[in-house]
Amino acid sequence: MPSTADIQAGLAEILEEVAGVAPADATPEKSFTDDLDVDSLSMVEIATAVEDKFGVAIPDDELANIKTVGDAMSFIEKNQG
Amino acid sequence: MSTPTADVVVTGLGATTPLGGDVASTWEALLAGRSGVSRITDDWAKDFSAQLVARLSTEPADVLDRVRIRRLDRSQQVAVIAAEEAWRDAAGADSGVAPERIAVVFGTGIGGAVTLLDQDDILEAKGPKRVSPFTIPMLMPNGPAAAVGLAVGAKAGVHAPVSACASGAEAIRWGLDLLRLGRADMVVVGGTEACVHPLPMAGFSAMRAMSTRNDEPQRASRPFDKGRDGFVLGEGAAALVLERADAAKARGARIHARLAGAGGTADGYDLVAPHPEGEGAGRAIAAAIRDAGLTPADIGHVNAHATSTPIGDTAEASAIHDAIGDHTLVTATKSQTGHLLGAAGALESVFSILALREQIVPATANLDDPDDNAAVQALDIVRREPRKATFSAALNDSFGFGGHNMALVFTTA
Numbered sequence: 001m002p003s004t005a006d007i008q009a010g011l012a013e014i015l016e017e018v019a020g021v022a023p024a025d026a027t028p029e030k031s032f033t034d035d036l037d038v039d040s041l042s043m044v045e046i047a048t049a050v051e052d053k054f055g056v057a058i059p060d061d062e063l064a065n066i067k068t069v070g071d072a073m074s075f076i077e078k079n080q081g
Numbered sequence: 082m083s084t085p086t087a088d089v090v091v092t093g094l095g096a097t098t099p100l101g102g103d104v105a106s107t108w109e110a111l112l113a114g115r116s117g118v119s120r121i122t123d124d125w126a127k128d129f130s131a132q133l134v135a136r137l138s139t140e141p142a143d144v145l146d147r148v149r150i151r152r153l154d155r156s157q158q159v160a161v162i163a164a165e166e167a168w169r170d171a172a173g174a175d176s177g178v179a180p181e182r183i184a185v186v187f188g189t190g191i192g193g194a195v196t197l198l199d200q201d202d203i204l205e206a207k208g209p210k211r212v213s214p215f216t217i218p219m220l221m222p223n224g225p226a227a228a229v230g231l232a233v234g235a236k237a238g239v240h241a242p243v244s245a246c247a248s249g250a251e252a253i254r255w256g257l258d259l260l261r262l263g264r265a266d267m268v269v270v271g272g273t274e275a276c277v278h279p280l281p282m283a284g285f286s287a288m289r290a291m292s293t294r295n296d297e298p299q300r301a302s303r304p305f306d307k308g309r310d311g312f313v314l315g316e317g318a319a320a321l322v323l324e325r326a327d328a329a330k331a332r333g334a335r336i337h338a339r340l341a342g343a344g345g346t347a348d349g350y351d352l353v354a355p356h357p358e359g360e361g362a363g364r365a366i367a368a369a370i371r372d373a374g375l376t377p378a379d380i381g382h383v384n385a386h387a388t389s390t391p392i393g394d395t396a397e398a399s400a401i402h403d404a405i406g407d408h409t410l411v412t413a414t415k416s417q418t419g420h421l422l423g424a425a426g427a428l429e430s431v432f433s434i435l436a437l438r439e440q441i442v443p444a445t446a447n448l449d450d451p452d453d454n455a456a457v458q459a460l461d462i463v464r465r466e467p468r469k470a471t472f473s474a475a476l477n478d479s480f481g482f483g484g485h486n487m488a489l490v491f492t493t494a
Contacts, residue, residue, distance in 0.1 A: 020148035042152075044214040 001080065007054070007073050014049040015069075018042055028070030036069075046072075056080055087261045090494065092334040093171025093322030094431050095163040095271070099315050099418055102139030103166055108435050110138075111443050112467050116299035116417050118313050125279045131291035133301050134277050135315035135419025152215050153228055154193035155275035159318035159424075160225035161232050164269050168233050171322035176267060176332055178324075184237040184265035185230040186255040187320075188248030190423030190481065191276040193220030198280055225273045229320070237265040243423075245481030246386070247345075248272050249319065250426025253489055254343040256323045266328060271320030272427035282314065288353070290390055302420075303447035304387035304413035305394050305457050312388040315419025319427035321434075336494040338434045341375070341474065344368025348484030355393055359400030361486045366404040366478055369488035373474070377405045380490070381472020382442050384429045386479050387413035388420045397480070398456035407459045410470055412436075416446035426479035426487060433475040434491050442468045 002010065012026035019042045025035075032038040038046065043066075047058045050072065056079040058066075066072050094104045099117025101107035110117075117135040126132045141158035142150050150158060164187070168174065173183075196219040203211050218224055223241035230239035238259070242251040249272020256270035285291050292311040294301035302313045329336055346368065348361035355362065370377060383401055387394050394413075401411060414432050421428055436442050448464040451457050478488040 017147075018151070020146060041214040041218075048211070 004073065004077065007076050010053055011050070011069060011072055014046055014053065018045045018049060026069055028068065028073060030069045031067055032069070050076065054080055088326035089257050089260045089323055089340045090326045090329050091321050091337045091340055091434055091491070092324055092329050093167035093173065094337060094434065095166030095170060096317065096319040096428055096431055097137060097139060097159050097162045098317035098319070098421070098428060099135035099138055102144065104431060111414060111417055111432065112441070114417070114444060114446060116446065117315065118298045118301055118419055120295055120298045129282060129286060130293045131282065131286045131311065132295045133292060133298050133313045135313055136277065137316055154196040154219040154224060156189055156193055156273045157219065157225045157228040159275055159316070160187055160271065160273035161228050163271055163273070163318040163320040164229040165232055167269060167271070167320040167322050171334060173233060173267065173322060178267045180234045180236040182237050182266040183233060183235040184239070184259050184268045185226050185233065185235045186240045186242065186252040186259070186268060186270045187226035187229050188242040188244070188252040188272045188423050189222055189225050190245045190248050190274055191281060192222035193224055194276045194281055195278045196220045198278055229269060233269050235269065244485035245483050246420070246422050246425055247479045247481035247485035247487045248423035248426065249428070250430065250477065250479035250487035250489055251345065251485070253321065253340065253427065253430055254345055254487060257340055257343050260323055260325055266324060268323045269320060270323055270427070271318060272424040273318035274422040274424045275316040276422070277314060277316055285314065292389060300447050302389045302416045304385065304389045304416050304445055305398065305451055305462055306448050307450045307452050309389045309391060309394065311390055312415065313419040315421040317421050317428065318424050319431045321427065321430060338437050338491045338494055340489065341492040342369050342371070342373025342490040344372055344488045346486045348486065350484055352484070353482050355396040355480060357392070357396055359396040361484060362397055362400035362478065362480055363404040365486035365488040366400060366476065369476060369490045373490040373492065375474055375490065378408065379474045380405050380409050380476050381470060382433065382436055382475040383409050383411045384433045384436070384475065384477045385411050385413045386425070388415055393480070395452060395454040395457060397478070398454060398460055402456040402459055407461060409461065410442045410468060411460050411462045412443050413445040414443055416448070426477065429479070430477045430489055430491070433477040437472070437475045437491055437493055440469060440471060442470055
């Protein structure tokens with residue numbers, strides 16, 4: 001089971017790859033849309049990459065509730081098999 | 082009905098092509114007689130009758146940031162690269178023109194076909210959930226125009242003419258109209274194409290439109306030559322910045338040339354084959370010369386569409402000969418760049434402008450043995466090496482499957 005730090009690092013890697021976010025900016029309090037300039041289509045790509053990397057499924061209604069990097073980290077922690 | 086007139090000038094040029102990653106390197110390679118054509122070495126091409134292509138000399142990934150590379154189809158990437166060069170060249174960002182007065186007209190022949198086909202592969206292999214959310218904005222034919230619009234901050238309007246291989250030239254004509262009608266104060270116009278993929282290659286091959294001179298890549302594109310056997314598919318984009326002369330002069334912009342006139346017609350003859358005597362093409366050329374307020378005698382240089390197909394080149398030669406005469410210096414630069422389809426008219430307009438500015442006509446490569454056709458024989462087609470000449474007007478024509486004919490006239494600034 002990856003640690004919280006591992007999850008944050010993995011998420012940062014995805015954000016850099018998909019949306020060009022500098023890894024240092026991918027901190028829990030950051031909002032994807034307001035702080036990191038991630039648009040709705042990129043969020044879909046990020047969700048797919050998270051599913052692959054962490055083995056979780058993110059239903060569309062859950063994706064709508066993920067607003068910050070911290071939200072994504074909690075979702076991954078709770079739902080990993 | 083009279084056409085609104087306004088003096089329109091070209092203040093910015095941009096290009097990324099098989100000959101170079103920008104206008105200067107492309108032009109230098111063109112005058113040096115270099116070819117952008119090579120043989121495809123990928124496995125998929127082994128069974129293809131036509132295996133030649135003119136790929137970009139500079140990969141877009143070496144120019145654009147990773148996020149834009151990821152979100153844009155290759156046809157959009159090269160459009161943005163060319164448009165940003167033209168915009169810098171025109172000092173557009175410092176022009177003081179409000180975004181609400183800036184427009185974009187950018188054409189493509191095929192658009193995001195490679196995205197469509199790649200995403201279909203993903204759909205088949207992995208299912209619908211794996212298809213990229215950027216699939217639609219990447220494949221839509223207005224995608225390149227929209228990406229250019231974002232790059233230059235255009236809010237007056239973004240338009241995307243689609244007329245096959247006449248798209249780039251048609252975009253320039255639309256830009257001229259927008260400025261004449263007062264609908265914008267600055268327009269970024271151009272064309273783009275990047276569709277090197279087995280399916281488009283197979284489709285063009287099935288039409289017997291492509292050269293199969295696979296063992297001699299650099300000699301395959303040979304417009305007007307007896308031995309021509311089809312075109313070579315090229316990729317790239319070119320862009321121009323247009324504005325009204327009074328505004329350009331007022332802001333101290335450097336003026337490359339005037340866009341003096343444009344003409345467009347349809348053949349009304351066949352879906353694909355050109356009219357054998359180039360009837361519609363000739364009418365477009367004549368209309369552009371009239372629109373420019375000139376006479377055929379004024380046209381000192383023609384950058385011909387001449388793709389190296391057996392039927393197309395002779396039809397065009399007849400059109401040029403009938404509409405202009407045999408005094409004009411003709412060249413066919415696809416002999417070195419390959420055929421950039423929807424980008425062709427834009428790139429060849431850039432070449433026409435540079436020829437005018439520098440008073441030199443690039444040579445038609447591989448024209449060893451001109452066709453017996455009477456018009457080809459009568460025309461003064463520049464070959465072997467570029468020719469210095471004195472002329473004040475140049476014409477670029479472009480034709481597309483569907484019977485689209487476009488002609489543009491540029492004059493010295």
